[in-house]
Amino acid sequence: MHSDAAEIRKSVRTYMLVGAALLVFTGITVGANQFHFGVPVAVTVALIIATMKGSMVASIFMHLSHEKKWIYGALLLTVLGFLILMTVPIFTTMDTIGQHVPAIGGAAAAEHPGH
Amino acid sequence: MNIPYTVEERPDTGLTNGKLGIWLFLASEVMLFGALFSTYIILRTGAPEWPHGELNVVLGAINTVILISSSVTMVMAWASLKLKDWAKHRLYLIATFVLAGVFLVNKYFEYKDHFDKGETPAHSTFTAIYFTLTGLHGLHILGGMVVMLYFLGPGTKLWKKNPDQFTNRVEYTGLYWHFVDLVWIFLFPILYLL
Numbered sequence: 001m002h003s004d005a006a007e008i009r010k011s012v013r014t015y016m017l018v019g020a021a022l023l024v025f026t027g028i029t030v031g032a033n034q035f036h037f038g039v040p041v042a043v044t045v046a047l048i049i050a051t052m053k054g055s056m057v058a059s060i061f062m063h064l065s066h067e068k069k070w071i072y073g074a075l076l077l078t079v080l081g082f083l084i085l086m087t088v089p090i091f092t093t094m095d096t097i098g099q100h101v102p103a104i105g106g107a108a109a110a111e112h113p114g115h
Numbered sequence: 116m117n118i119p120y121t122v123e124e125r126p127d128t129g130l131t132n133g134k135l136g137i138w139l140f141l142a143s144e145v146m147l148f149g150a151l152f153s154t155y156i157i158l159r160t161g162a163p164e165w166p167h168g169e170l171n172v173v174l175g176a177i178n179t180v181i182l183i184s185s186s187v188t189m190v191m192a193w194a195s196l197k198l199k200d201w202a203k204h205r206l207y208l209i210a211t212f213v214l215a216g217v218f219l220v221n222k223y224f225e226y227k228d229h230f231d232k233g234e235t236p237a238h239s240t241f242t243a244i245y246f247t248l249t250g251l252h253g254l255h256i257l258g259g260m261v262v263m264l265y266f267l268g269p270g271t272k273l274w275k276k277n278p279d280q281f282t283n284r285v286e287y288t289g290l291y292w293h294f295v296d297l298v299w300i301f302l303f304p305i306l307y308l309l
Contacts, residue, residue, distance in 0.1 A: 008197045011194060026303075029308065049304070054297050057186060061289070070135060082146070
């Protein structure tokens, strides 16, 4: 964390510039939405812009661009946990609950249930 | 008894206890919102159709601008303390508090409009996840406002007693506030635009 007054004054300019850039990116996000891309393109564009904005907030406003290794360590674990959470939806497509399971013996067994 | 390492950094971590504490808290917050984002993906990919254009994009965009502006004023409130400019700090902190209030007022009108149209959380899967995500985010805004109010009121006594500790506390509040802004940056496109 910088403590020198001159450093802080320099940072203030950066905060203002990043704030302005974030507002511009918000405008681009809304503007891009007017083009009615297909769903995959729209999702990709919106998430890329949101990730860029999020990175700016985290690195400049939250000072992550120059933090101590303990913070990075904690964040690494967080990212790992977050990625696990994001993969949970994939597992939901792998269950077989509600799906038809054919009987053993196939159609013949179904036609002659007594045998 | 004095709380240790509020101003000076711990030799082993190189951080103040408060700084490490707030980051661990934010890590738990990522998990909380992450679980809900994951739920959103499951609900959306599993739904045969998903409503589009039901939310007021203009109001959502205005709220995004408000939160981004409040992040700038919050970081400026901290920077002013570093520059020992108390008057500017107060001005920026009040501005952040007001912007947070305006965000919630906008949200109130948005919610009221939905309820008037019968779009309660029980109306559809979309409204259920919409109210859950934005409601939880709104509660975080409210929590941040309570902390800011404390630093505008009784918390100011610490500035006279220990200015460095007060500055650090405002920094931790700022970290929380930027996180709340960051969550909204993702909520806005996934709920309002996609």
